[in-house]
Amino acid sequence: MLIQRGGLKVVAGLGKTGVSVVHYLVEQGYKVAVTDTRLEPPGLVDLPGGVACHLGGLDEALLCHADEIILSPGLALSEPAIQAAIEKGVSVIGDIQLLRRATAVPIVAITGSNAKSTVTTLVGEMAVNAGLRVAVGGNLGTPALDLLNNDPELIVLELSSFQLETTSNLAAAVAVVLNISEDHMDRYDDMLGYHAAKHRVFQQCQSYVINRDDNLTRPLIADSTPMRSFGLNAPDMNDFGILRDIDGTVWLAKGRHRLLATREMKIQGSHNAANALAALALGEAVGLPMDAMLQTLREFVGLAHRCQFVAEQDGIRFYNDSKGTNVGATLAAIEGLGAALTSTVASKHSGKLAVILGGVGKGQDFKPLALPLGKFARVVVLIGEDAPIIEAAVKATLVEHHVALIHAKTLDDALRVSREACQSGDAVLLSPACASFDMFLNYEDRGRQFEQLVLSN
Numbered sequence: 001m002l003i004q005r006g007g008l009k010v011v012a013g014l015g016k017t018g019v020s021v022v023h024y025l026v027e028q029g030y031k032v033a034v035t036d037t038r039l040e041p042p043g044l045v046d047l048p049g050g051v052a053c054h055l056g057g058l059d060e061a062l063l064c065h066a067d068e069i070i071l072s073p074g075l076a077l078s079e080p081a082i083q084a085a086i087e088k089g090v091s092v093i094g095d096i097q098l099l100r101r102a103t104a105v106p107i108v109a110i111t112g113s114n115a116k117s118t119v120t121t122l123v124g125e126m127a128v129n130a131g132l133r134v135a136v137g138g139n140l141g142t143p144a145l146d147l148l149n150n151d152p153e154l155i156v157l158e159l160s161s162f163q164l165e166t167t168s169n170l171a172a173a174v175a176v177v178l179n180i181s182e183d184h185m186d187r188y189d190d191m192l193g194y195h196a197a198k199h200r201v202f203q204q205c206q207s208y209v210i211n212r213d214d215n216l217t218r219p220l221i222a223d224s225t226p227m228r229s230f231g232l233n234a235p236d237m238n239d240f241g242i243l244r245d246i247d248g249t250v251w252l253a254k255g256r257h258r259l260l261a262t263r264e265m266k267i268q269g270s271h272n273a274a275n276a277l278a279a280l281a282l283g284e285a286v287g288l289p290m291d292a293m294l295q296t297l298r299e300f301v302g303l304a305h306r307c308q309f310v311a312e313q314d315g316i317r318f319y320n321d322s323k324g325t326n327v328g329a330t331l332a333a334i335e336g337l338g339a340a341l342t343s344t345v346a347s348k349h350s351g352k353l354a355v356i357l358g359g360v361g362k363g364q365d366f367k368p369l370a371l372p373l374g375k376f377a378r379v380v381v382l383i384g385e386d387a388p389i390i391e392a393a394v395k396a397t398l399v400e401h402h403v404a405l406i407h408a409k410t411l412d413d414a415l416r417v418s419r420e421a422c423q424s425g426d427a428v429l430l431s432p433a434c435a436s437f438d439m440f441l442n443y444e445d446r447g448r449q450f451e452q453l454v455l456s457n
Helices: 015-027 060-064 080-087 095-102 116-129 144-150 161-165 191-202 270-285 290-299 327-344 367-376 387-400 411-421 443-455
Strands: 008-012 031-035 052-054 068-071 091-093 107-111 134-138 154-158 174-177 208-211 227-230 240-244 250-254 257-261 308-313 316-320 353-357 377-382 404-407 427-430
Touching (some): 031 060, 095 144, 107 116, 107 270, 116 134, 116 270, 116 290, 134 144, 174 270, 250 270, 270 290, 270 327, 308 443, 327 367, 353 367, 353 411, 377 387, 377 411, 411 443, 427 443
Parallel strands (some): 008 068, 031 052, 068 091, 107 174, 134 154, 208 227
Antiparallel strands (some): 250 257
């Protein structure tokens, strides 16, 4: 018989995360109610019976009388109804904090502006190859509380800044902020607020990993906490980095010890070398054997919509990086693929990129894209709502470097223009640096349409 626990838990915001929270709390015997800004939020039909729903706006009275609010990451703490409850002394947490309360299983906590999903998946695959029962999810795939269903020995979490805002003592076995670049400026007042949210991942962590190439990833925590680092340079003795041989071979390395030639990996580009190094540092921190981790790196083919190879046609390669929804992600894709093309094309011309950019810019500064586009692009094709803003940020540099800049009304037109501009040895890269909802359902829809258009040629 289920024992009814005292106090009302109010879940604010449904969707996959909210539904998982409701089911968990009901199973634990709590009295649960739901409120959502939408009249018919996703997941409504999946709720267990007997849960009161207050829809079409956040119910301030309900929230103010809650014992505790579990806030979905899609809703900001700054919502007036949430702030009113906080002023009444109501505790506001998220599903990640509930997960930490529910289990003592070691957690690998991964956040950052870019590459979270790739590194999270890599560490999860490394743990599987090491023979562990591992659960992988959070911001990626499976909601956090559902990860407890299969009695895991290790939990690997991808965490967004939104999830971390309502997490106060994660106590991860190892935590990392992979990188920091401008993102979600439509939710945060400035970069300082975004940076502070990301760094909540380090609270009470048992060890941590930093990116030597990005000082914003370094936490202000006790020096006695064990630390590892990764970076795209030669590493110190106990850290991870890159070593280069005279013949041009590039190695993933720990200290002076060469671990794996990057050409043995299926995922290419300097950004993926960094992802592999980060995964090695995190895996080592939780005791994963090196052999299993290196075998994973040899086999891993990458994630859908994340600099994913689609096809090669007439000597031109096509890459789907629709998940590149901010400037930092697109920079990594341009620089990683651009450098790889320049170093591997054996012809009279270096391989160049046709880069498709545009969508909803979320208030970002696109100027950091200008120089890499000038260096690696043959043509830049702009689509979507904020195409004029991107043009204003990069046009002068592109003119200086003789890179064509073209506007297209549709993704089909953008792809056609890109094909026409390319030569054998070039690559077409969809990496919009923007959200997708001006023209597409989501970034997956944008990526799928791109792939279909490429393959239908």
